[in-house]
Structure formats: structure tokens, C-alpha cells
Amino acid sequence: MHKLLSVFCILGFPSLSFLWAEEKGTEFEFTTMVAHWAEYTGPEYWELINAAKPELAQFGFYGAHFYSLSHTEQFGGYPAHFPMKGLGGCRNWFAERNRTLQQKGSKVIGHFNVGFLVGDPDSPQGPRGFFKWYRDLWDEELLGPKPPVDDPIDFLEKNADGSPRQMSNYSIGGMKEYSACLRNPHWQSVLKAWVKAGVENGVDGFIANYFYRKNCLCQYCQQGFREYMDQRHSAMELKTNFGISDLEKHQFEEIVCWHKPEESTPLRREMLRWSQISNKQAFDEVFHEYGRSLKPDLITSQWNHLSNFSQISGDERCLLPAELWGKEESYLWYSMGSSGVHTDLKNGVLADGTLQARYIRSAFRNKPFTLGKYEGVRIRAAISELVANGGSPMGFYARTKDPEARHIFATYYGFLDRNKDLYQGNTSYAEVALLYPRKAVHAGNLEPLNAFRRDGRALLNQHLLFNVIPDDMTEKVEIGKYKSIIEYKDGGFALPEDLHTSLSHIQAPDTVRVSASQPDHGGEIDLHFVNYNRVELPRNANGRPNPGRGAADENSIPVGGIQVDFVLPENTRVTAVQVIEPEQFNPQRIRFRKVENRVQFSMPVFRVYSVARIMLAPQKGKRN
Numbered sequence: 001m002h003k004l005l006s007v008f009c010i011l012g013f014p015s016l017s018f019l020w021a022e023e024k025g026t027e028f029e030f031t032t033m034v035a036h037w038a039e040y041t042g043p044e045y046w047e048l049i050n051a052a053k054p055e056l057a058q059f060g061f062y063g064a065h066f067y068s069l070s071h072t073e074q075f076g077g078y079p080a081h082f083p084m085k086g087l088g089g090c091r092n093w094f095a096e097r098n099r100t101l102q103q104k105g106s107k108v109i110g111h112f113n114v115g116f117l118v119g120d121p122d123s124p125q126g127p128r129g130f131f132k133w134y135r136d137l138w139d140e141e142l143l144g145p146k147p148p149v150d151d152p153i154d155f156l157e158k159n160a161d162g163s164p165r166q167m168s169n170y171s172i173g174g175m176k177e178y179s180a181c182l183r184n185p186h187w188q189s190v191l192k193a194w195v196k197a198g199v200e201n202g203v204d205g206f207i208a209n210y211f212y213r214k215n216c217l218c219q220y221c222q223q224g225f226r227e228y229m230d231q232r233h234s235a236m237e238l239k240t241n242f243g244i245s246d247l248e249k250h251q252f253e254e255i256v257c258w259h260k261p262e263e264s265t266p267l268r269r270e271m272l273r274w275s276q277i278s279n280k281q282a283f284d285e286v287f288h289e290y291g292r293s294l295k296p297d298l299i300t301s302q303w304n305h306l307s308n309f310s311q312i313s314g315d316e317r318c319l320l321p322a323e324l325w326g327k328e329e330s331y332l333w334y335s336m337g338s339s340g341v342h343t344d345l346k347n348g349v350l351a352d353g354t355l356q357a358r359y360i361r362s363a364f365r366n367k368p369f370t371l372g373k374y375e376g377v378r379i380r381a382a383i384s385e386l387v388a389n390g391g392s393p394m395g396f397y398a399r400t401k402d403p404e405a406r407h408i409f410a411t412y413y414g415f416l417d418r419n420k421d422l423y424q425g426n427t428s429y430a431e432v433a434l435l436y437p438r439k440a441v442h443a444g445n446l447e448p449l450n451a452f453r454r455d456g457r458a459l460l461n462q463h464l465l466f467n468v469i470p471d472d473m474t475e476k477v478e479i480g481k482y483k484s485i486i487e488y489k490d491g492g493f494a495l496p497e498d499l500h501t502s503l504s505h506i507q508a509p510d511t512v513r514v515s516a517s518q519p520d521h522g523g524e525i526d527l528h529f530v531n532y533n534r535v536e537l538p539r540n541a542n543g544r545p546n547p548g549r550g551a552a553d554e555n556s557i558p559v560g561g562i563q564v565d566f567v568l569p570e571n572t573r574v575t576a577v578q579v580i581e582p583e584q585f586n587p588q589r590i591r592f593r594k595v596e597n598r599v600q601f602s603m604p605v606f607r608v609y610s611v612a613r614i615m616l617a618p619q620k621g622k623r624n
Contacts, residue, residue, distance in 0.1 A: 028299060028330050030055035030107070030368055031387065031423045032413045033394040037111070038081045044400040049104060051410035053417065056392070057106040058207055060094040062198035063113035063191070064180070068130040071137060074173040080111075087137065091201060098202040109299060110203040114191060114286075115180040116210035118172050121153055129175050134190075142200075143193035147186040155180045155187045157216035160253060165214060182213065182282040183220040191286045196294060205299025206291070207333060208283060211316060213257045213275040225255050228274045242267050261312040264444045272312065273319040273442075280324050288328050299330040303372070306356055308339040311441045311449055319442055322472045326364045331392070334360060335372035342545040343378075343536060345511060348457070350532040352381075354513045355456045357389035358428070358468040359436050365476060366427055370394045377548040379408045380556065380582075381532055384609035387416060387423055388515040388528035404551040412609075415582035422611070425520035430467040431503050431567070432495065433479065434459060435487040438470045448488040455493040459486075463506040463514045464495070504598075507563040509533065527564065527612040529603065533557040560605035564612065567598055572616045574599045581610040 035058035039045060049057070061070075065080045070090045075082040082090050098108045119129020127135050134152045149155065156164040157179045167177040180187045198206060226247055229238065238244040256268055257275040283302065291298045304316040311318045317325055326332060336353050343351045353371040360369045370392045375382045376399050383393035393412070399405040416423060434456060437448035459466060469477060471487065479485065483502060486493050506514050511533040517526050535555035537546040548554070568574065577599070579588045583606075590612075592601040599614060 028297075028368070029424050030331075031392055031416050031420065033057065033370065033392050034398055034409075035059075035372075035394055036398070036400070037079055039400045041081070041083045042400070044406070048398060048400050048406050048409060049101065049106070051406055052413040053104070054106055054413065056109060057101050058109045058111060058394075059097065059101060060108070060110045060201075060203065061113070062110040062201070062203065062206065063194055063208075064115060064117050064130060064210070065111070065113045066090070067133045067194070068118040069172070071133060072129060072173060074175075077172065078170065087133075087139075091197075095201045102202070102204070107204040107299060108202070109205045109207050109301065110198050110201075112194070112198070112206040112208050113210045114208045114283075115182060115187070115212070117156075117178045117180060118170075118175050119178075120175050128173075130178075142197055144196065147189040149186045155184055155190070156218075157181045157214055158218040160217050165216065179210075179212065179214060179216070181216050181218050181220060183216075183224050183278055184218065185220070188282060188286055192290045195286060195291045199291070199294045199298070204297075205301070205330065206287060207301040207303055208287065209303035211279060211283070211302050211304065213279055215254055215256050217252065217255060221255050222252060224278055225252060225271065225274050226250065228277070229270065232270070258313050261444070261446050264312055266444070269312070269319060269442070269444055273321075276316060276318070276320040277324065279316070280320060280327075284328065301329060301331045301333055303333045303335065305337065306334040306360075307337045309356070309359075309449060309453060311446060312444070322438075322470070322476075325473070326367070329367075331367065332360060332364055332369035333372055334369065337374070340371065340373040340382075341375060341547055343532065343534070343547070344545065345533065345536060348461075348510060350511065350513075351378075352385055352513060352530075352532060354385060354389060354460055354515070354530075355453075355468060357386060357391050358466075358515075359470065361390040361428060362467055362469045362477065363473060366390060368392050376402075376405070376550060377553050378532075378534070379405055379551050380412065380554060380608040381530065383409075383412045384528075384530045385513065388513070388517075388530050388609070390426065390428055390517065399550055402550045408551055412582045415580075419580065419611075421521055422517075422519045422526060422613075426517045426526075427520075428467050429516040429518045429525050430465045431482065432464060432466045432484045432486055432499075433469045433477075433482040434466050434493060435471040435474070435485060436468050437488050438472045440488070442472075447491075451488060451492045459493075459495070460513055461510045463508055463512070465504055465514070465516045502567070504567045505565040507561075509559060512559060512562065524616055525566075525569070525614045527566070527614065529562065529606065529610045529612070531556065531559045531606065531608050531610075533559060556608050558605050558607050560603070562603040563600075564603065565595075565598055565600050566614065568614075569616070570597075571619045573619045574614060575617050576613075576615040577601050578613040578615065579604055579610060580613065581606050583607055587613075 032054045033056040034054045061080045069075055070082045071087050075085045083093050084090060101108050117130040119131045121127055121131045131152055138146050153164055159165055164178055230247055238247055244250050255271050257272055259268055287300045306315050340351050340353055343349055373382050386393040437452055440448040484496060484499050486495055513530045515528045534557055537548055540546050577590050577592045579590055588604060590601055592599050
């Protein structure tokens with residue numbers, strides 16, 4: 001039985017069984033992490049590690065970046081910024097640093113590009129990049145025998161005429177870019193060889209990036225999609241709904257993945273759904289079935305994208321069936337892109353990830369996750385919003401050479417370490433549930449999603465304590481524990497008026513977000529306050545937002561006057577209210593008053609992040 005239930009039973013809280021949230025489902029938990037693709041070779045990186053002491057570090061490269069570029073003259077540039085030229089030298093360099101990080105208490109997660117290849121199959125200098133490596137530099141002692149594929153062109157995603165899909169987005173060293181097809185079993189053999197080499201190099205796990213499928217029409221995609229459609233639809237349905245008379249002989253002219261929602265059709269959504277299912281199957285085959293056969297406790301993750309809930313045109317899991325969503329993965333990474341950077345406070349744009357974090361937390365059932373924010377300025381806010389909503393803050397693009405940035409990480413990560421028992425293993429505490437309209441997205445209807453974005457922000461501005469539950473995953477949670485279920489109706493998401501009096505009321509500016517959690521050890525409810533108010537820099541000459549150059553430009557404006565009127569769980573009483581925050585070392589005990597089944601208090605002034613710990617005991621006369 002979960003510790004929380006055990007503790008509350010000991011305390012005599014039989015009616016608090018509703019506090020049990022979603023199943024934890026993982027033995028691996030962490031609260032703090034850093035991730036770097038650049039600026040990880042100098043002494044400043046280790047200053048950050050020594051000061052912040054992250055529990056997990058995404059460090060090093062073990063997939064297509066490594067085998068495309070580390071042996072070329074472009075080794076030191078984007079994307080991986082390798083420390084030296086040469087496969088063996090780089091591999092040994094990463095192995096040594098892996099050991100150092102582990103000795104300092106960090107799990108090491110290697111970046112693993114699963115299919116974005118840089119190189120030229122042929123040139124005046126011969127094959128270059130990945131193609132040079134595959135043809136001439138494959139190390140059988142390290143990787144095992146090559147797949148039975150002489151021409152690496154066979155690995156690539158194909159156009160309708162059989163030619164490889166080719167890009168020139170980055171033109172690294174003047175080389176072209178290609179994508180390997182994850183459905184190709186021979187390519188999976190290459191990935192497995194890279195996994196083996198990475199495990200032997202000492203990593204604790206991998207995060208898969210460039211985890212895409214595009215409009216590949218190779219034989220494996222054609223056959224895989226035919227088999228999928230055959231399982232999903234009868235011959236009559238195929239002919240009536242999709243105009244397919246003979247599926248076995250049918251050649252699809254497109255098998256798209258992400259696409260513009262306004263150009264979506266039932267067939268295109270089937271293509272997208274299959275793309276995401278088959279990507280997940282390849283991931284499981286390579287990292288879970290094979291990777292964990294080498295290292296049973298291998299930590300796994302995918303580098304995915306969500307932005308402001310981009311659906312059909314984004315999000316690698318937007319049509320993935322609920323039963324496969326995050327299955328067997330250790331933690332989740334979701335990038336927010338530019339939606340998580342640029343604030344416009346006078347128009348209510350906080351560039352926060354609160355709704356996204358609550359959605360991921362519920363869908364992933366309280367397992368670890370992070371939001372990838374390209375944030376080198378609002379470091380305090382980025383850290384705070386994640387821990388306030390059950391996530392793990394990270395320092396992607398953390399300015400290792402910025403002393404103030406290193407100081408902020410040390411301060412906030414030190415606070416999280418001192419209060420680890422409040423964060424690791426905690427679960428969300430909420431009074432109502434907001435249903436995220438995944439079923440409508442699957443049907444190609446994004447109107448409920450637009451309303452969710454709008455009304456979700458309005459509920460955040462009201463400071464209601466709510467969870468976000470995907471409406472195709474409600475069976476995974478105790479949906480009956482909530483006082484109300486807010487679902488799409490009559491064009492929007494609205495809380496019933498008659499419920500307001502039974503809910504907690506928190507008076508705070510719209511630039512503040514409020515969340516609640518219950519620690520694993522029980523005995524308290526924690527209210528988390530994140531303040532996004534800041535002095536924004538003047539816009540650039542072109543009118544675009546100017547987020548700032550570094551941590552010194554966060555320019556936070558402290559907030560005060562927040563009033564809390566919190567509804568206590570049944571059969572409990574308050575013994576104390578304690579306020580803690582990263583930039584005040586000592587906790588504050590504050591005055592409160594009990595009014596019927598509520599506790600009321602005022603929050604002290606704070607800069608960006610503050611936590612009110614409401615200490616609970618059984619109501620007198622209610623102990624078993």
C-alpha cells in the first residue's frame with residue numbers, strides 16, 4: 001500500500017481515501033536535472049554541477065549526431081559541439097565524464113538521435129558524414145556485425161519514386177540531411193548497436209530525439225500501414241470510407257504524419273495515428289526490449305513537443321492510444337518551443353506551462369516529467385512552475401558561463417534538495433477536474449481544444465485548484481473524488497455556479513499561479529505559488545518581444561497581499577501553517593484562523609516561488 005494511505009490510516013483519517021491519486025508506476029524518481037548540447041566541456045559546466053547537484057544530467061551523444069559528425073571537421077559545431085574530432089577520442093571523453101557525474105550523484109542520460117542523418121552518400125571527396133561512417137568506420141568489435149545492408153540509402157525514408165527524402169535545413173559542412181525510417185528492421189539493428197555501445201560507455205539511460213516520422217513511402221511504411229488498416233477496418237469500410245478496393249495491392253500516394261488540421265481527413269488521421277503507434281513500437285523494440293535486456297534498469301525517455309497544445313500538426317502522442325501513452329518510459333520530456341518564452345503581461349500572456357504540466361502529470365500518472373523551455377532568463381519561474389505541478393525542473397541551455405544563472409540553480413536546487421520529502425513522490429491535490437478533449441482531437445475537431453486553451457487560462461486566473469485529465473484516460477484515475485468535472489459543453493468549459501461556495505478561494509493577481517500537492521509522507525497539504533510578474537524589457541525595433549540576455553534580466557516584481565481561504569479535507573484540523581521559499585533559508589510560521597471547515601491566512605511577500613505547508617491532524621474525536 002502506498003505510504004500516503006498508510007500514514008493517514010495511522011492518523012485516523014478513514015475519509016481521506018479520496019486523497020489517493022494516480023498510480024505511481026515507476027521505481028525511478030528525481031526532482032532536479034540539467035541538459036546540455038553546448039557549453040558542457042569547460043570548467044563552468046562542473047561549477048554548475050557542483051553547485052546545483054542535479055539528480056539527473058542529460059549529457060553526451062550516442063545516436064546519429066555522434067556517428068554523423070564526431071569524425072568530421074564539423075565536430076565542434078551545432079548540434080552536439082563535440083569536444084574533439086574522432087570517434088574513439090570522443091567516446092572515451094564521454095565515458096570519463098559519465099563516471100565523474102555518477103560519482104557526484106547524477107544519473108547520466110545520453111542524447112540519442114534516432115534518425116536525423118547528416119552527410120552525403122557521395123561527393124567529390126567520396127561519402128561524407130553518416131555515410132562515410134557506415135561504409136568505412138563501423139567498428140565490429142564495439143558494435144557487432146553490420147546489418148546485411150551494403151548501401152545505407154536503403155535505411156532512408158523514401159519519396160513515392162523510391163528516391164530518398166532529402167533536406168538542407170542546416171547545411172552543416174555543406175552536407176545534406178536525411179531521415180532513417182524507424183520501421184526499417186535493418187535500421188533498428190543499427191540503433192541497437194548504438195544502444196549497446198552507449199550502455200558499455202556507462203550511461204544510465206537514453207533520451208531519444210529527432211523522434212519523427214515524415215511522409216515516408218518506403219516498402220516498410222506501405223506494408224505496415226496496410227496491415228494497420230486491415231486490422232482497423234473491414235473490406236466494406238475500406239471501400240466505402242476510404243475508396244480502397246484492394247488493400248493488399250494498394251499503393252498509398254501519401255502516408256503523412258503531422259499535418260495542418262484544416263487539411264485533415266479521416267484517412268490522414270489514420271496515417272497519423274499509425275505513424276505514432278509504429279514509432280512507439282520501434283522505440284519499445286530498441287530501448288525497452290533490447291536496451292533493457294542489456295541493462296534491466298535502463299532509464300528511457302523521448303524528447304517530444306507540445307508547445308501550446310499543438311495537435312494534429314504537433315505532439316508526438318496526439319493520436320497515440322491511451323494505453324500506449326508513455327508506457328514503460330521512465331520520464332517524459334515535452335518541449336514548449338517559443339510558447340514558453342515570450343511574456344506579454346498586460347495582455348495576460350505569462351508564457352507559463354501550467355496547463356501543459358497538469359495534463360502531462362495526469363496522463364503519465366505522476367511519473368517524472370519535464371518541460372523543455374528555451375529559457376535562459378526567467379530561470380526562477382521555469383524551475384518553480386515545474387515543481388509546483390509535479391514536474392522536474394531542468395536547465396536546458398542553462399547559461400553555464402553566467403555566474404548569476406549558476407547561483408540561481410544552486411539556490412533553487414538546494415531548496416528542493418532540503419525539502420525533497422515534499423516533492424519526490426508527491427501527488428496532486430485538486431478539488432475539480434478539467435477534462436482535456438483528446439476524443440475531439442482524435443475526431444479532427446479542434447474547437448473544444450481552442451475553448452480549453454481559453455477557459456483553462458480563465459480557471460487559472462481564478463486560482464481554482466484543478467487537475468487536467470485527458471478525457472480518454474478517465475478510467476485511470478479516481479474521477480469520483482472531485483467535487484466537479486468540468487467538460488466541454490455549449491462551446492466552453494464552465495464551472496457550475498452552485499459549486500463556488502464549496503471550493504477554496506484564493507485572492508491573488510492574474511500573474512500568479514496556484515497549485516496544490518500532498519507529499520508522500522502525508523499529514524499536510526502544500527499550496528504552491530508561482531509569481532510571473534516582472535519588468536518586461538522594451539520590445540525590439542521590429543516590435544518583437546525582448547525576453548532579455550540572461551538571468552539578470554528576469555526582473556521579478558515581488559508579490560504580496562495574497563489571501564487564502566482553503567477548504568480542509570474531511571475530519572482534519574490545522575496544527576500549523578508554515579511558509580517556505582528558496583530565497584529565505586528559514587521557514588516562517590504564520591498566523592491562521594479556522595472558520596468552520598476552512599483555514600484562512602495571508603501569504604507573506606515573496607519574489608517568485610513560495611509554498612504554504614498546511615499541517616494537518618485528525619479532527620478531535622475522529623481518531624479510530
